[in-house]
Each structure stands twice: as structure tokens, then as C-alpha cells.
Amino acid sequence: MLKIGLEAVFIYSYFRIVNFNDPEGAHVLKFTMIYGPSGVGKESVARELAKRKNWRLFPQHLAFDISCAVIGFGNDGFEAYQRQTCIEAFQTLIDNNTNGLVFTFCYVHPASNYFINGLLEMLERNDISPNFIRLSCTYDEHVCRVIDERRKNTNKIQSKEYLDNYLDKFDFSTDIPKVKTFHLDNTGMSIQATAAAIERYLATTTEKSLLS
Secondary structure (H helix, E strand, C coil), X not given: CHHHHHHHXXXXXXXXXXXXXXXXXXXXXXXXXXXXXXCCCHHHHXXXXXXXXXXXXXXXXXXXXXXXXXXXXCCCCHHHHHHHHHHHHHHHHHHCCCCEEEEEECCCCCCCHHHHHHHHHHHHHCCCCCEEEEEECCHHHHHHXXXXXXXXXXXXXXXXXXXXXXXXXXXCCCCCCXXXXXXXXXXXXXXXXXXXXXXHHHHHHHHHHXXX
């Protein structure tokens, strides 16, 4: 009972703050995942995109933080609990006729495929055609973003040394398998320009879907 209460209060409180849902929109959830390593600007861009599209924003760290509190990072069942937390939250948004959702995710090949398989199964059950965006930037810009003062007082990567170890340890260069990914190198681009580029891409996929 306590575990369920923690999830509900945390996610409900977050969505009361980050609520870009359009109550007049069509009741078919538009799902976009922005993925890539920590520090490339996923959440900032996703927040801007959600605002432009009147969609909801769900960063992966919401489920990660809950799973750390309940299961403990690295303990047995952590990945399953994190996946379950996300999928149950997404299903609730779908059931509530949410217009659209932007989800940010650090995809690590092949370790993240367990999460991805469950996500794709849930989307297929709900007849949702997702869009996947892989965000990247040059190494030098990546370092500059990681050590930016705005990342202080967060639990995110904040040093070049930590970033180097992170990039050496995990494979972020591989696309999510079995899905189409739009690659976007946002080196030198503002948050607004990056979100606008993704918005243009999503418009083309919608147009193709309508014509097919």
C-alpha cells in the first residue's frame, strides 16, 4: 500500500506541474521518445516540445528515482520495477485520453532492450505508432553542457571525468532495434531550434500517415 502511494503521489504531483495536455485534442495519444546519453539536452528539448505541442512530459528519471527509493539501484528487480512504473503511468495517460506524451530515455545497448520490449508491447496493444528521436552532439559540446552551472544541485553528471567514464562504460551509439529512429545532432542549436526541428519531423510523419 505504501509503495503504490509513493508512486501515485510522486507522479501525480509532477504532472500537476508539467501539464501541457490539450483537453480539446484528439483522444489518440501521440508518443515520442527522445533518447540519448545524459547531458545532450533531452529533458530541456522535451520540455520545449511538450509545451509547443500541448503534450505531457515524462522524463525517465521519475521512474528511476521511485525505483531507487523502493527497490534500490542495482538490486534484483530494479529494472522490472522501473519498467512497470513507466508502463503503468503511460497506460493511465492513455486511459485518460491524453493527447500526447514526450518521454526521455537513456537507451543503452543491449541492456535497455528489456525495457524497450515491454514498452513496444504496451504501445502495440493500444494501437499507438510511436516516434523515436536520438539526440546527440559533439564531444566538446557534450562536455560544456555537462559542466554547465545549471546542472549544479542535481543528481546528473556534472564533470568531464564522470562523463568520460560514463561514455566508455555504456554503448549509446546504437539505435533502438526494430524501430525507425530520427537522428538529430543538435550541436550549436538552441533548445528552441532543436524542438522545432523535431516538431517538423513529427509533422512529416503525420502527413505520411494520413496519405497512406
